[in-house]
Amino acid sequence: MTEIAILEKIDWDFVEAETNTATNTFHPYPAKFIPPIPKHFIEHLSEPGDTVYEPFLGSGTTAVEANILGRNAIGNDVNELAVLISKVKTTPISMQRLRTLDSLLNKTYNKIYLLYSGKKNGIAKPDIINLDLWFKDFVINELVIIKEEIEELTDKNLRDFCLVALSGIIINVSNQDSDTRYVRVPKNINHFDTYDRFSKQINKLIKIMSASYKQLANGFSEFKVADTRIEGIFPENSANLAVTSPPYPNAYDYHLYHKYRLFWLGMNQYQLRKSEIGAHADYSRKNGPNEFDFMEDMEKCFLNTSKILKPCSYFVLVIGDSILKGRNIHNNEILKEAAKNTPFKFVTEFTRNLNLRKKSFNPKIGNIKTEKIVVFENLK
Ligand SMILES: C[S@@+](CC[C@H](N)C(=O)[O-])C[C@H]1O[C@@H](n2cnc3c(N)ncnc32)[C@H](O)[C@@H]1O
Structure with a gap:
């Protein structure tokens, strides 16, 4: 045949x-x-x-x-x-290198915590068109802190890995309805939700990578x-x-x-x-x-x-x-x-x-x- x-x-x-x-x-x-x-x-x-x-x-x-x-x-x-x-x-990224992302998550959490407790100065918003229409103010702040911490990573593969994790949560924490609907809707998002979703996303991607990296x-x-x-x-x-x-x-x-x-x-x-x-x-x-x-x-x-x-x-x-x-x-x-x-x-x-x-x-x-x-x- x-x-x-x-x-x-x-x-x-x-x-x-x-x-x-x-x-x-x-x-x-x-x-x-x-x-x-x-x-x-x-x-x-x-x-x-x-x-x-x-x-x-x-x-x-x-x-x-x-x-x-x-x-x-x-x-x-x-x-x-x-x-x-x-x-x-x-x-492929080894488990050993992926584990170093714990420190990125800790540093990010601490910075956001300092911001909410008034011990960190204001955050410079990125120059993105209509940003305020699509994201709540505190979500923008958390996203800026997450992005800054990712950019500090010297290992390019790890940096890209984290950028994909960040990208994966953007629609969820924005006012955009869904992945295939570009319409603004009200959403219930609170302080630290953006960080929590990013942290969960990183851990999910680590699991997937650790299961597939040898085959890749x-x-x-x-x-x-x-x-x-x-x-x-x-x-x-x-x-x-x-x-x-x-x-x-x-x-x-x-x-x-x-x-x-x-x-x-x-x-x-x-x-x-x-x-x-x-x-x-x-x-x-x-x-x-x-x-x-x-x-x-x-x-x-x-x-x-x-x-x-x-x-x-x-x-x-x-x-x-x-x-x-x-x-x-x-x-x-x-x-x-x-x-x-x-x-x-x-x-x-x-x-x-x-x-x-x-x-x-x-x-x-x-x-x-x-x-x-x-x-x-x-x-x-
Ligand atoms: C149906 S999706 C492909 C999905 C893919 N098979 C997967 O499993 O994810 C079609 C893709 O074509 C891309 N695309 C549209 N116009 C294109 C072009 N002129 N040249 C190359 N890619 C294009 C889109 O950006 C989109 O990623």
Whole structure:
């Protein structure tokens, strides 16, 4: 039986237990993969020591699974935060070094305590647009102290690890409703809550890292902040397989959901706004882009991915439908159309029923119950 024939027999719906791996809860990320999807393709369509490419890196699910399975991972995303999360998730840090973070937490707590007991002078607020609308005053102070302490760390990997922990709590302690809803709502947050959530997040990430760090060392990773439509991000013929879930047109607004995370981390939100494919903010405009613009974007992605992949390797894309101006758009068909002017040949397609309770769905993309997994072969 060929590897593709084996893959055709898999039940892609997956029962809940299989989808809930710890590494996938490292940082919230809208529309992230469930790990078994990239895992099965990596296992069947690549060999240990090979390199797996992810052109829409997101939170690095493909990269983590590749490393765990002894493959190297390369990938890019226009979201700087995506690249940082992926880097931290795939960079092993020993328990011994992680334990040194106790001292960071103690120092942070003491500084916040001094502030509330009037023994510490005022805090300089960062220059972030509309900060006061989105964060309570004392939350800003606690976040500033946490960030200052993180920046004191001399070990870059530990610093990045803590920045991802900090990023993970930003939406919770802000007035933003949720990870996929950029609307202000009242929240009940008290003194020390921000510190407590940060401390809990650090301890959660330490647990995940200590469970996965030996396996992660099975492969190396390299990630870049780059737009997949631009040529030459990675050298030609540098990967043996690509597995991704591209952004759906009109579905999400990564530049909005992650806006205050990016600002707090000193990252470039405006660049993400300009380069994000599929943003609801663009597609919902009266004269905004349509499915043909999405097709053009994906054609560029196919052409560039074909160069990065070796001949005869596979490119797997997971995508659902979108609603554009009231019309139901079958994005899997758009991908097949886009691939026609490129070296990729359509091989097969699987349907996956979604567990609607779990997926972080944006109601704007409609009542979508299935996703398609579309497989192409690189006949360059
Ligand atoms: C559906 S998410 C990918 C999720 C990922 N598979 C995971 O498991 O976390 C799509 C990603 O595409 C990124 N993106 C949007 N436009 C892009 C572009 N022009 N070039 C590269 N990445 C882009 C978004 O920032 C987002 O991270």
